[in-house]
Amino acid sequence: MTIEVKFFASLREQIGRSEARLAASEPLSVAEVWAQATDNAELPVNVLMARNMEYVDSATPVHDGDEVAFFPPVTGG
Amino acid sequence: MHSEIREQAFEPYAELLQYQQAMQAAGRYGATAVFVGSMRDLNEGESVTAMELEHYPGMTEKYLQRISQHAADHWNLLDSLILHRVGRVEPDDAIVLVAVWSAHRKDAFEASRYLMEELKSKAPFWKKEQTSEGERWVENNTAGY
Numbered sequence: 001m002t003i004e005v006k007f008f009a010s011l012r013e014q015i016g017r018s019e020a021r022l023a024a025s026e027p028l029s030v031a032e033v034w035a036q037a038t039d040n041a042e043l044p045v046n047v048l049m050a051r052n053m054e055y056v057d058s059a060t061p062v063h064d065g066d067e068v069a070f071f072p073p074v075t076g077g
Numbered sequence: 078m079h080s081e082i083r084e085q086a087f088e089p090y091a092e093l094l095q096y097q098q099a100m101q102a103a104g105r106y107g108a109t110a111v112f113v114g115s116m117r118d119l120n121e122g123e124s125v126t127a128m129e130l131e132h133y134p135g136m137t138e139k140y141l142q143r144i145s146q147h148a149a150d151h152w153n154l155l156d157s158l159i160l161h162r163v164g165r166v167e168p169d170d171a172i173v174l175v176a177v178w179s180a181h182r183k184d185a186f187e188a189s190r191y192l193m194e195e196l197k198s199k200a201p202f203w204k205k206e207q208t209s210e211g212e213r214w215v216e217n218n219t220a221g222y
Contacts, residue, residue: 009131009203010214048201053136055199069133075215076130076161076202077114077173077193 001064003028005037008071011047031058033068046073078149080141080159082132087160089113089174096158096176106155106178110185112193118168120215123208130163130172133201137161144195148177151191152184159192161202194221 005020012018020037022028028036030049035041049056050069062068079096093111118125141159148157155178162172173196177189197218204215 006133008133008201009205010216050133050136050201053133053139069136071133071201072203072214073217074197074199074201075204075218076132076200077197077218 001025003033003062003064004067005033006067006069008069010072011044011070015041028062029058030056030060030062030068033062034058034070044072047071048073078145078157080138080145081161082138082141083160083162084164086166086170087162087174089160089171092160092174093158093176097178100156100178102155102178105180107180108178108182108185110177110182110189112173112175112189113171114173114193116166116168116170116172120206120208123210125168125206125208127168127207128166129205129207130166131203131205132161132163137201140200141196144192144200147195148188148192152177152179152188153181154179154184154188157188157192159196161196161200163202190221197221 001024003022005022007015007018015038022036034043048071051060051066116128145157158176160174175189175192177185179185206213
């Protein structure tokens, strides 16, 4: 299955890229998507995660074609 | 009910007037609560010359629509408007406009407060400031309460 991964703001700069595409042969959680997309970097404590543009937690399962995003605490307004 | 991301500077009071006139609700609203957030030229003791506002295209728009709908479902509102800037912002530029129209002030005040606090704490936007010392990401918003 294919998963689109996105990184935003300071996290994008730390990782050094804004997106990645994963080809996985087995079901993954959001935390496992992070590990595969970042070469096993440690998941930041305050990271926020979204699957298909909805907030989720790191244990949420990911399906084929999903978009998973990781970003730091938000600072809009 | 309308929410929108703007890539260019906007004049919040002109937008407010234009939207209110187009609503065709004259005589029905007794309360309008308006919040305008503008860029300051100082943050955490350093002068800030400009700011880059980033968002998550798709998710941010969806989130603003969701909180607008939630406000409409939970309070007795006639209409609401949210405008939010992205891109390069300079001191005194408007960053956000939230306006809520209702028959009475309770609903207008409470719904506008709800929209602002949700927007500040959960809508995916990020600010990167340009200061005399270089660039830095804003790491946290100040508390609203």
